Amino acid sequence: MRLTRVTAPLVVAATVALGLGACSSVAPTPLPKAAPSASVTAGKAPTAQSCTNAVQSYAPDGALPAPSGIPSASTMGKIKARGRLIAGVSADTRLLGSRNPLLGRIEGFDIDLVQQIADAILGPNAKVELRVITAADRLPVLQNHQVDVVVRNMTITCDRWKTIAFSAEYYRAGQKILIRKGSTITGLASLAGKRVCAPTGTSSLDNLVRLAPKAIAVPATTHTECLVNLQQGKVEAITGDDTVLAGLASQDPYAVVLSEKAFTAEPYGVGIAADQVDLVKFVNTVLENDRTSGDWTTSYNTWLAPELGKGTGQPAPSYGRPTP
Structure with missing residues (x-):
C-alpha cells in the first residue's frame, strides 16, 4: 500500500x-x-x-x-x-x-x-x-x-x-491569521473592530468568536470565498488552520500568514x-x-x-x- x-x-x-x-x-x-x-446493537444508535x-x-x-x-x-x-x-x-x-x-x-x-x-x-x-x-x-x-x-x-x-x-x-494543525501585505493586523489581539472571515460550520469561526469577541466575524461558505472577500476588500483578514491558509497564500502573492504561534490545536x-x-x-x-x-x-x-x-x-x- x-x-x-x-x-x-x-x-x-x-x-x-x-x-x-x-x-x-x-x-x-x-x-x-x-x-x-457487529459491535453495535442492531437497530439502535x-x-x-x-x-x-x-x-x-x-x-x-x-x-x-x-x-x-x-x-x-x-x-x-x-x-x-x-x-x-x-x-x-x-x-x-x-x-x-x-x-x-x-x-x-x-x-x-x-x-x-x-x-x-x-x-x-x-x-x-x-x-x-x-x-x-x-x-x-x-x-x-x-x-x-x-x-x-x-x-x-x-x-x-x-x-x-x-x-x-x-x-x-x-x-x-493550528489556527492562524492571513492578511494582506501592509496590513496593521499583527495578531489575534489586534483584530478588534476588524472584519475577519471564516467558513460557516468550522471550529475556526467558533474560535474567532470565542478568542476575539470584538472582531467582526464574517461567515463564508468556504475559505476560497474568504480569499475573494479579502482580495475585494470586504474583509481585512482570514482565520483558519495553518494548512488551509498556506494553500491560500500560495495562490496570492499579496497574502501572508502571520508568523505568530498558532493559537489553537486542530x-x-x-x-x-x-x-x-x-x-x-x-x-x-x-x-x-x-x-x-x-x-x-x-x-x-x-x-x-x-x-x-x-x-x-x-x-x-x-x-x-x-x-x-
Whole structure:
C-alpha cells in the first residue's frame, strides 16, 4: 500500500461541480443506511458517551486484513461489494484537497489518505467516488449515510463526537491569521473592530468568536470565498488552520500568514458514521500501517512540507474509547 504516486488516481463518478466554484455543496443521492457493525446493537444508535479526550478513538482489532479476508457483513464488506469508496472531500483547499486545473482531478494530502483507505478495502488503485462538500456539510452527510468517510481537514472535537465518530488523529494543525501585505493586523489581539472571515460550520469561526469577541466575524461558505472577500476588500483578514491558509497564500502573492504561534490545536480525524465502529477501527489500522510503511511521510513531503516545513511527523494515536 506504499504511496508511490504524486497524486491519488482513479477518481471515478466524482460528484462535483467544475471550476473554482466547486466549493458549493452538491446534493448526492442518499445511500441506503448501512447495517450496523457487529459491535453495535442492531437497530439502535450508539449510546452517547462522556468525552474528556476528543482525540481518543477505537483501538484496531488487529492486523490489517487483505481485501479478500474482509467479512462480507462488515461495513468494509459492503463498500467492497459496491466496488468503490465514497468520500466527502474539499475541492478548493489547496494542498489538502483541490482540483488540478490541468489534470481535472482533485488531489492533495487528504485525497491521498482517501485512496489509501480505498486500496486497503478494495485492493491497489481502487475506485474512489469523491463528493465535494462544504465544511457545514461534513456532519450531515455522515449522519445521513451519504458518504462512507469524510476526509476534509475536520477537527476532532467532543461536540462532534456526539453525532459522528472519528478515526485517530492523522494530522495536527493550528489556527492562524492571513492578511494582506501592509496590513496593521499583527495578531489575534489586534483584530478588534476588524472584519475577519471564516467558513460557516468550522471550529475556526467558533474560535474567532470565542478568542476575539470584538472582531467582526464574517461567515463564508468556504475559505476560497474568504480569499475573494479579502482580495475585494470586504474583509481585512482570514482565520483558519495553518494548512488551509498556506494553500491560500500560495495562490496570492499579496497574502501572508502571520508568523505568530498558532493559537489553537486542530487535530484532524477521518469522520465516519457513529454506527460504523468497525470502519473506524479499520481506518485506524490503515493509519498504523501508514506510519510503518512511510506512506504518511511520503504524502506529507509531497503536499505540505514545501509550505509548512519538516513538521513534527504523524501524530501518535490515542486509543481507549469504549465500544458502544
